[in-house]
Amino acid sequence: MSKPKGFEKPAGVRDYLPFAVDKLRAIERRVLDCMAGWGYRQIMTPTMEYYDTVGVASSTSDQKLFKLLNNRGTTMVLRSDMTAPIARVVASLLKEEPLPLRLSYHANVFRAIEEEAGREAEFYQTGVELVGDDSPDADAEVIALAVASLQAAGVKSFKIAVGHVGFLNGLLEDAVPGREDIQEALKAGLLHRDFVGYRETLSQLSLSQEQRDELEGILRLRGGKEICGQALELSRNPLAQSSVQHLSQVWDALEDFGVAEHVMIDLTMIGDFSYYTGMTFEGYAAELGFPVCSGGRYDNLLQQFGRPSPATGFSLKTNRILDGVGGLETEPELPVVLQYDVPNRKRAFAEAERLRSEGCSVLMRRAEGPEDLLSAPESVRKAGPLGPAYGDILTFVSF
Numbered sequence: 001m002s003k004p005k006g007f008e009k010p011a012g013v014r015d016y017l018p019f020a021v022d023k024l025r026a027i028e029r030r031v032l033d034c035m036a037g038w039g040y041r042q043i044m045t046p047t048m049e050y051y052d053t054v055g056v057a058s059s060t061s062d063q064k065l066f067k068l069l070n071n072r073g074t075t076m077v078l079r080s081d082m083t084a085p086i087a088r089v090v091a092s093l094l095k096e097e098p099l100p101l102r103l104s105y106h107a108n109v110f111r112a113i114e115e116e117a118g119r120e121a122e123f124y125q126t127g128v129e130l131v132g133d134d135s136p137d138a139d140a141e142v143i144a145l146a147v148a149s150l151q152a153a154g155v156k157s158f159k160i161a162v163g164h165v166g167f168l169n170g171l172l173e174d175a176v177p178g179r180e181d182i183q184e185a186l187k188a189g190l191l192h193r194d195f196v197g198y199r200e201t202l203s204q205l206s207l208s209q210e211q212r213d214e215l216e217g218i219l220r221l222r223g224g225k226e227i228c229g230q231a232l233e234l235s236r237n238p239l240a241q242s243s244v245q246h247l248s249q250v251w252d253a254l255e256d257f258g259v260a261e262h263v264m265i266d267l268t269m270i271g272d273f274s275y276y277t278g279m280t281f282e283g284y285a286a287e288l289g290f291p292v293c294s295g296g297r298y299d300n301l302l303q304q305f306g307r308p309s310p311a312t313g314f315s316l317k318t319n320r321i322l323d324g325v326g327g328l329e330t331e332p333e334l335p336v337v338l339q340y341d342v343p344n345r346k347r348a349f350a351e352a353e354r355l356r357s358e359g360c361s362v363l364m365r366r367a368e369g370p371e372d373l374l375s376a377p378e379s380v381r382k383a384g385p386l387g388p389a390y391g392d393i394l395t396f397v398s399f
């Protein structure tokens with residue numbers, strides 16, 4: 001590759017100009033406040049982790065991890081999510097802390113991407129982890145909190161699709177026992193929402209009519225609570241059955257949370273991370289084709305750090321909400337511009353301090369003469385991406 005030009009930046013990363021930062025911060029604040037209202041306390045972890053610990057535990061494929069070497073030659077990674085780092089903290093710094101633990105975060109995470117996909121390599125997540133509770137109510141809590149968080153972020157119309165990896169694993173093991181290759185191919189179709197590809201894979205297999213019906217049947221398992229009944233009919237596998245029973249209890253709790261109208265059951269759903277062990281979910285905004293939040297239960301991750309405990313959680317894709325949905329309408333307050341000449345500088349600075357102590361934003365400007373004075377706020381309204389630089393004008397001059 002030729003030497004990049006000075007203005008170029010790597011694929012998948014971006015700059016946020018002030019108006020975008022205003023919006024992003026407003027969403028972040030509102031969502032974290034919402035999470036605090038449910039008892040979640042904020043945590044921060046390093047951007048960089050060891051490849052061998054958090055990198056591996058993050059269950060992000062090797063090609064998607066950003067790897068770097070430190071000065072001792074140890075392989076490090078840029079965190080690809082916050083779930084694995086938080087598992088590390090819960091098992092180390094917080095190991096004496098009684099469970100359940102409720103933690104929230106807002107952080108940038110990194111995933112290498114296929115350039116042509118137009119996806120972000122660095123993006124922002126606002127999320128929670130609920131560690132130490134394996135009940136259906138804990139799963140329902142994080143889904144209900146995802147609903148509340150999307151609303152707090154200004155997303156008006158959305159649907160959360162909830163599935164269960166246990167159901168899929170049980171059904172696939174029943175239908176094509178011991179054929180991990182086929183199971184993986186079918187799961188890949190579901191993961192990419194490629195139902196045509198899924199059907200094609202099915203058609204290439206030599207299966208009995210019963211097996212085919214069972215595997216085709218998955219594709220119809222999307223809807224309300226009635227889907228649980230249909231799923232119990234479709235597969236008698238014990239894991240599939242217990243998974244659906246758990247999901248139906250999650251649904252009942254969601255009804256009691258009053259959020260069931262935002263939720264659908266979708267047993268074709270399969271989470272993007274191999275650490276998921278139970279229910280998984282994704283949230284879709286009406287305006288957008290890609291998920292704005294995702295989460296799920298991961299009961300085996302913490303044991304990799306020496307503190308076995310069940311856990312569940314989710315994260316919002318905060319910058320996607322900012323870009324695609326508009327998020328919150330924020331009208332940043334324009335600063336007052338305070339113009340002065342040297343003889344009046346001290347007085348002007350004191351006035352600026354007074355205004356700032358009242359919460360105003362004040363911008364200082366030294367005027368060199370009468371023709372250098374700004375006269376009307378309108379005259380500074382410019383069309384550039386930053387919009388107008390200031391509102392009211394206060395003048396402290398003797399000329």
Ligand SMILES: N[C@@H](Cc1c[nH]c[nH+]1)C(=O)O
Pocket residue numbers: 080081082083125127128129294295296297312313314315
């Ligand atoms: N870490 C997941 C979201 C999640 C949080 N907790 C459980 N899942 C992600 O990046 O999509």
